[in-house]
Amino acid sequence: MSVASKTGKVLTYIAALLLFIIYLVPFLLILLTSIKDETESKIMNLSLPKTYMFENFITAFTQGQIWRGFLNGMFVSTVVTVLTVLLCSYSAFIIQRNRNAFTSFTYKFLLTGMIAPFSFIPAIKLLQLLNMGNNYSGLIMVDLAGQIAFSILIYYSFMQGIPREMDEAAVVDGCGPLRMFFQVIFPLLLPVVSTNIVLTFTAVWNDFSNVLFLVPKTSMWTMPMGVFNFQQLYTYNYGLVCAYITIALIPVLMIYLAGQRYIISGMTTGAVKG
Amino acid sequence: MQQNYKKKNYPVFYLIPILLIFTVFYVSPAILGLLYSLTDASIKSSGITFVGLENYKLLFSDGTDFFVSVWNQFKFAILDALGKTIIGLLAALLLNRKFRGNHFLRALIYLPIMFGTIMVAIIFNYILSYDGFLNGFLEAVGLHGLVNDWLGSFTLAMYSVIAVDVWVGAGWSMLLILAALQSVPKEVIECSDIDGAGAFTKFFHITLPYIMGTLNLSLLLSIISGLKAFDIIYAMTRGGPGHATEVMSTFLVKSMSSGSIGYPAAISVIQFIIITVVALIITYFTNRKESQS
Numbered sequence: 003m004s005v006a007s008k009t010g011k012v013l014t015y016i017a018a019l020l021l022f023i024i025y026l027v028p029f030l031l032i033l034l035t036s037i038k039d040e041t042e043s044k045i046m047n048l049s050l051p052k053t054y055m056f057e058n059f060i061t062a063f064t065q066g067q068i069w070r071g072f073l074n075g076m077f078v079s080t081v082v083t084v085l086t087v088l089l090c091s092y093s094a095f096i097i098q099r100n101r102n103a104f105t106s107f108t109y110k111f112l113l114t115g116m117i118a119p120f121s122f123i124p125a126i127k128l129l130q131l132l133n134m135g136n137n138y139s140g141l142i143m144v145d146l147a148g149q150i151a152f153s154i155l156i157y158y159s160f161m162q163g164i165p166r167e168m169d170e171a172a173v174v175d176g177c178g179p180l181r182m183f184f185q186v187i188f189p190l191l192l193p194v195v196s197t198n199i200v201l202t203f204t205a206v207w208n209d210f211s212n213v214l215f216l217v218p219k220t221s222m223w224t225m226p227m228g229v230f231n232f233q234q235l236y237t238y239n240y241g242l243v244c245a246y247i248t249i250a251l252i253p254v255l256m257i258y259l260a261g262q263r264y265i266i267s268g269m270t271t272g273a274v275k276g
Numbered sequence: 277m278q279q280n281y282k283k284k285n286y287p288v289f290y291l292i293p294i295l296l297i298f299t300v301f302y303v304s305p306a307i308l309g310l311l312y313s314l315t316d317a318s319i320k321s322s323g324i325t326f327v328g329l330e331n332y333k334l335l336f337s338d339g340t341d342f343f344v345s346v347w348n349q350f351k352f353a354i355l356d357a358l359g360k361t362i363i364g365l366l367a368a369l370l371l372n373r374k375f376r377g378n379h380f381l382r383a384l385i386y387l388p389i390m391f392g393t394i395m396v397a398i399i400f401n402y403i404l405s406y407d408g409f410l411n412g413f414l415e416a417v418g419l420h421g422l423v424n425d426w427l428g429s430f431t432l433a434m435y436s437v438i439a440v441d442v443w444v445g446a447g448w449s450m451l452l453i454l455a456a457l458q459s460v461p462k463e464v465i466e467c468s469d470i471d472g473a474g475a476f477t478k479f480f481h482i483t484l485p486y487i488m489g490t491l492n493l494s495l496l497l498s499i500i501s502g503l504k505a506f507d508i509i510y511a512m513t514r515g516g517p518g519h520a521t522e523v524m525s526t527f528l529v530k531s532m533s534s535g536s537i538g539y540p541a542a543i544s545v546i547q548f549i550i551i552t553v554v555a556l557i558i559t560y561f562t563n564r565k566e567s568q569s
Contacts (some may be wrong), residue, residue, distance in 0.1 A: 008462050018381055019504075024443070025384045028399050031409055035402075046402055046409040047396050047416075062566045086356065093294040101284035108291050115302055117555040119504050119548055123540045124309035124527065125301075127317075147301035169285065208392025210507040211525075230511065233398050240402065247398060251391055258390045262383060266451055 036244035043241035058245035062232075068249060070221065072229030075253075078138060078224060079206040082145045086153055086202045087195055089146070094157035095183055099169065109158070115151030120144075122215045129216060141216050145206050153198055160194040161187075193264070200261035204254060225250050306548055312541035319535045331542035342543070344519050345527040346550065350436060352509070352523060353502025359442035361494045364449025369479075371450070372457045382454075386447035393444065397511035400440045401427070433513055433520045441508050449494040450563075456490035457483065494556045503551045524550070 027048070035043050036058055038051040062068060093112075097105045119217070125144060126135070134140030165189065172182040188195075213227045220231055229250045233243050313331050317324050335342055371382050388396050403409045404426040411423045426436040460483055470479050506525035507513065515526030524547045531540045 014370065014373050014375050018375055018377065021367060021370070021385065022377070022381055025381075025387070028403060029387075031403065032399055036505065044407070045412065046407075047412055071450075086544065089294055089297070093291055096286045096288060096290055099286060100282045102282075102288075104288055104483050105291070108295060112294065112298055113520070115298065117552060118302075118306065119551045120302065121305040121309045121544045121548060123532065123537065124312055124545050125305040126535060128301075128305055128308055143297065143301045147298055150302070154294075173281075173285055174321075179287055179290070182285065204390055204392070208390075208394070210392070210394050210511065226392055229398060230394050243398075247395060251395060254390050254392070255387075258383075265386075271524060 032244045032247050035240055036248045038241045040239045040241060043239070043244070046240065055241055058241050059249065060244040061138060061242055062249060067221075067228065068225070068246065069225060071225035071250075072253070074222060075207050075224035075226075078141060078145070079203045081138075081142055082149065082206045083199055083202045085146050086149045087198055090153035090198070091157050091188065091191060091195065091198070092183055094154050094161060095187060097154070098161045099166070106111060109154070112129070112154050113151050115148070116155070122211060126215055135216070135218070138217075141212060144212055144216060145209065148212070149202050151206065153202070156194055156197060157184050157191070160191060164190055193267070194226070196261065197264040197267055200257060200264050204257060207254065294336050306545075307399055309541045309544045309548070313545050315538050317384075317537040317541075319537060327538065331538045332546075333540060334466070335542050335546070341519060341522070342527060342546075343524040345515075345524050348434065348521065349503060349523040351434065352505055353442075353499045355435075355438050356441050356445075356502040357495050357498035358507070359438060360445045360449045360498050361453075361491060363446040364494060365453050365491065367422055367446060367450040368453035371454055378417045382450075385450055388444040389447055393507040394511050396440065396444050397508050400443075404436055404440075427513055428517055430517055430520045433517060437509055437512050437521055440512065441505070444508070445498065449498065449531060452494050453487060453490055456487040460486045493562060496562055500551075500558060503554060 031046060031048060034048060034051065035046060037054050037056055038058075039053055039055045042051060042053070078097055093108075097109050129135040129140035129144075132140070134143065168186055168190070169182060172186040175183065205223065209224070210227070210230075213224055217223060220227075223231065229243075229246055232246050236242050313322050314326060314328060316327050316330075326405055367385060392473065401408075406425045406428060408426075410426065414420070414422045424432055427433050464482055465478070468482055473481070505523060509521055509523055510526055510529065513521045515522040515530065524543070528543045530538055531543055
């Protein structure tokens, strides 16, 4: 091996190590602080705890109403995800297969959601007028509406690769439009459906502003919002807050590990075609 | 025949639900905002009177606070987009090489995007506060001169928040650029090796032209998202100290404390117009670039 390529290799590893540290240290810090007691957690550093306070996790569970945040988040994210997948996959199918003036307009109209920002303040008033301000229905519908543009885009571009002969065969076999879609076409969409599920679920789970503005009761807040609230109550017990943060990160970490390749493919389609 | 076949098997009336939901829950708030902005509507009273452009007059004569927030929003968007794209490019160039731990590092850099802005904001509040981790680290290695109140200083707060947002979002640019790097034909690189091209010549004359479109895309899409940025700023500084990190949405939230609906609605209309116009111009240019290549 030449000297130049050897230096190149060393530099590669140094750069990689640097990036690794920059991205790992914040998480390591939270993890280490989460098992420290109140006094020790005040000095935020990467040293190992002198006394291990695993009780922080138990306290976070019992005082932080973590279960409520978890269940609230699961409920809202699941409902929005299911509705998004069903509504957007079928609508994109109609738009892609039946091109005419009306469907072209619909496509362009829905894609404006990628550009135009959402107006929160009037939305608060709108949900009050529709009597949807005090329950989850308002949040769910707004979240769903916010997912439409991107979802339509990824389904539309994926469907271009599915031959129309599939539809025709189903029609010849006597399928109605809904059955044709859900029995024949939908199973072929699995990769893009997976992408849609992972991205929608995490977007709704992590959502900040919709929950902040449209859900007045903190008891109805989702998990990350619960951490935000909890952090303000226990500002000085860093160890406890870090335990809460650690718990709240676990569900997303699991989704990420399971669905990583769908995330990457979806994000690339969205950026290039958008 | 063809028309009937389409009508029967792809009935357009199935598009009614999506159109209805999108119109009511995404489009109508913007229209409602426009209507409210012309009234004196408030949370406290149910009466409503038409006041014409009073709210807009108030907004533009209310001192310079709103203009500061618009200026900050653009500053945030541009520096944020540059940061994400440059760091993303460097990370992508690194990850395009073969080394052990490559895939783990790639997954790690993308991780903050998954964790979402609130969690990241809370974590970095601990790192950047005056008695936080960063200052402790700087003291420990003897760099006392660099100790700062990263989020409390009028001059630094904005750059601190931008740095955190770059840390979060660089993984997105990285993946995009990495995909472009992998589409550079191997033969071209091999040819240049035979011709004896150095690393810099190779990068500037071969790689860069190939990925230029992607770099532009990353930059422009990041500018659009930066113009809408609110979560990370609100969760870290709430627009403070003073108006140092005030952007359009944090200004909007503050204006709601009076109980008025008309005035905040006027702000959201102006915000809507600014973002939409800039985003449309940007989209127009990216589409034209793509059709050229």
